[in-house]
Amino acid sequence: LEKVKSDLEMVLTTVRSKNKQLEKDLKREQQWYEEQKQLLDTLNKIEEEAKTQVEQLSTKSLKITEIDELKNKILKLKTYKKELLSALGAFLDENFPLPEKGENTKNKKSSAEPAVELVTLQEILEFLINKLITTPHEPYITINESFWPPYIELLLRCGMALRHPEDPNRVRLQAFHK
DSSP states (O other), rough: HHHHHHHHHHHHHHHHHHHHHHHHHHHHHHHHHOOOOOOOHHOOOOOOOHHHHHHHHHHHHHHHHHHHHHHHHHHHHHHHHHHHHHHHHHHHHSSOOOOOOHHHTTTTSOOOOOOOOOHHHHHHHHHHHHHHHHTSSSOOOOOTBBBBBHHHHHHHHTEEEEEEOOTEEEEEEETTTT
């Protein structure tokens, strides 16, 4: 009986030491599992970041192509604008020339030539357009002697220009774009 008791005590100590060893192994395995779980979470985050970067790069490449398309459109519009301005200039030069020097003296009593060189209709329109674009809050230009009155009257009657409500010597281009 004592022999059985001593054998059982030995078995008990062996089982206890085995249990302690198993508990240590279990703790080690749990720690390894937690580390692997953290590693997996980190890798998932890195993968998602890589996916978002790939999406951003694809959207950037789309944006770059869109920017190139816009640049091409702007270039086409600039060339079209130059063509329109040259066509307008040719039309205005042909149909609205400055008055001959003799025409100014018909209505005047003196035959002296005007002291100021007159501005063409194209230049008047350029002044009005530039003033409207550069200072839209104050688009009026002041009419002086260099503006031929029939040209100003033509612009006003056609509705292309408007007089200032308080100062009749100032005009602005009609804002057709509004």
